[in-house]
Amino acid sequence: MTTTTPTQNPETPTPSVWVQGWHGSARHLASPNYGPRPAQAQIDLIVVHSISLPPGQYGGQAVQDLFLNRLDWDAHPYYQSIRGLQVSAHFFIERDGTLWQFVDCDQRAWHAGASQYRGRSQCNDDSIGIELEGLEGATFEPAQYNALARLCTDLAQRYPIAHIAGHEHIAPGRKADPGPGFQWPQLQRLLAWDARRFPAHTLQPLR
Template identity: 70%
Template sequence: MAAPPSADLWDGGWHRDAVRLPSSNYGPRPADARQSVDLVVVHSISLPPGHYGTGAVQQLFTNTLDWDVHPYFQQIRGLQVSAHFFIERSGRLWQFVDCDQRAWHAGQSAYRGRTNCNDDSIGIELEGLEGHRFESAQYLTLAALCHALAERYPLRYLAGHEHVAPGRKQDPGPGFDWRKLAELLAKSTLDLPSQVPPT
């Protein structure tokens, strides 16, 4: 792995370079999972779908979204979810949940022989839409974040929501370039999904 990031990047489980916007949608990690946070789950989200820079994702994760602003919001009315991080199209990084806590991002899920991926994973949302491409700035921020997380946690796996909840979720979808991310993480030891061709 590349030279580890400075410890100054972290304030406990909060990344100092992220815009901090605390969510109340989180809980404690189970006692037996606190020392085994070894998975990063990559998601994609935009609200309304395909609309970027609206601020609605931040509002959703902090329970401040006005459900009546757009017809699509009626489909998710009352939803209480969160992720640890959100990366805008520009690469700007937001954080909603302390990484030492359990965010509500994966739902019913299983990966690397374990269920309930929320218990021992970090959730990272990319601003985007399933099937659409993502920006270079987002890949750079995501790779840098994974390197920083690997200094604090025993990370071993990186997967998409589609891999931990197959058949139920499809994000980040076919527009996400796993090969590009693998190249940016070439010096790391993270295991990417098995269908990603080796670099």
């Protein structure tokens, strides 16, 4: 008995992972910290960040609570330095690769702050912000790189992504995350994207 592998009808569209600007594989928590993008904004930049609360401690709910404006400022001495902060990112990837989403990608999350990249300022206007659970300058887990690469691929199917950069590249001197522990060449290998999409001097072109 022989078996054949069914082939997909080329006229059948591939099911989308998106429900409007929400990723279907993410865990959703809607942050109040967002706003509309400018009418002329073209979403073509991905910004990679790192965050852990308190710094260097992983696995809790503090990052989610920060983005939802419900962090207990008295729960740890470090929180006094960020007391009252209202920020968000579109996505957060935990150490085990679990993906969270807080803001519709069609909307403007508050992740970049004062910033400039590829000749444009105010990077919140036309970027997607992705936070990796980690300490600035430290290393990240293989599961995070895999989840990040899958997410970037999905984003590039919905938006005209032309650039990916770290917070340190769009706000040099003010921000330093994700830092030297983040392996840009590893991400490029997973994505197989042209080196010109990445920040200068972070990797070598794929051979």
